[in-house]
Amino acid sequence: MYYPYFRGKQNELIAIKEQAELISDHGFAPIIEPVKQNMNGLMRTLDALKESGAAAVLIVNPKHGDFRRRNDQIIHLLSNRYSDYPDIRPGLLMDANSELVQFPGLRSQFVNRPVALVHKGFNEASVLARLIRDDAEIDTSIFINSDSLYRRHFNFHPTRVLVRDGFIKRVRNSDHPDAEEFSTLHLTFAEEGATNFGDFLIVGDEFSETGGPAYTVAIHLTYIDPHNDDRMYIRHFKSDSQDTPTDPGGKFLEALAKLIEHLDELGCLIEETEAIGEFRSLYARRHFPGLGTVKKLAMKHHIETLALFFDE
Structure with a gap:
């Protein structure tokens, strides 16, 4: 049903690992594009998904990070460690720079297991469709910002x-409004001819190796508004201090205080997820866990919010 798209950074992998049972219970299937040479975290995450009986798509030809030029480690991992678990399926990513002549060689690395095709800007749809139409093992198409004609x-x-990015335009943390509409895809994907939907959570599709200086620390949390056709919105809790990149811990506590104040308001629509419980604990202890953990908690909250929505 829900296919969240993750880049395989440490805290993103931890977010998946910590929610492996929830992901399995709700039939969610994370898409993971590995970006770090050290694969220990990736293996721990995939092991947790396997132990929970969850499905996942692992991009075998990443376009970002350490594997964008050589992907033999990923292929070896799937072909050996997870050869007996077809629910972790290889994802073959076709973007604007992909050459069709290279596709058969990549496809031949995976036999006797389900395969997903990930479309992201590839421009030879009709030729690719003819090539794979009789390939029964390629049973899934994942479309990232593709139009209906494609x-x-x-x-x-x-x-x-x-799959769509909830952020129409990337802006600095300081430039976010307090709240804005994030997505309606969880409501409309079937009407658009899809059987499932996905997004890039609260991170967005834009990739960077490292984060920039934290002039403004923000906590980005999604919520669904039952009074407005169940549209999903995102609220940005921003620090007051925004002039220098110093003291990210102090800025986090400023943003966190705004979050807690909003949570305690009458009519707050943000779900009291396990991730919110962790934010409340951080506030009680006045503890800054690091910006990576803050993002991890926001991602977990997003997944939990959708799980609660579909439970209803």
Whole structure:
């Protein structure tokens, strides 16, 4: 049903690992694009998903990070450590720079297991569709910001996932409004011809190796508004201090105080998830766990929010 797209940074992998049971229980399937040469965290995460009986898609030809030029480690990992677990399926990523002539060689690395095709800006849809139409093992198409004319070439796939970035435009933390609409895809994906949907959580599609200086620390939390057709919104709790990149811990506590104040307001729509419980604990202890952990908690909250929505 829900396919959240993760880049395989440490805290993103930890977020998946810590929610492996919830992901399995709700039939969610994370898409993971590995970006770090050290694969220990990735293996721990995939092991947790396997132990929980969860599904996942592992991009085998990443376009970002350490594996964008050589991906033999990823192929070896799937072909050996997870050869007996087909629910962790390889994802073949076709973007604007992909060459169709290279596709058969990549495809041949994976036989006798389900395969997902990930479309992101590839521009030869009709040719690719003809090439794979009779390949029964490629049973899933994941479309990232693809239009309906492109997608219709792959209507023969039983699983069709529509993934969109909730952030229409990337801005600095300081430039975010207090709240803005984030997505309606959890409501409309079937109407758009998809069987499932996904997003880039609260991180967005834009990739950077490291974060920039924290002039403004923000906590980005999503919520669903039952009074407005169940649209999803995102609220940005920002620090007051924004002039220098110093004291990220103090800035976090400023943003956290705003979050706690809002949570305790009558009519607050942010769900009291386990992640929110962790934020409350941090506030009680006046503890700054690091910006990576803050992002991890926001991602966990996003997944929990969607799980609660579909439970209802």
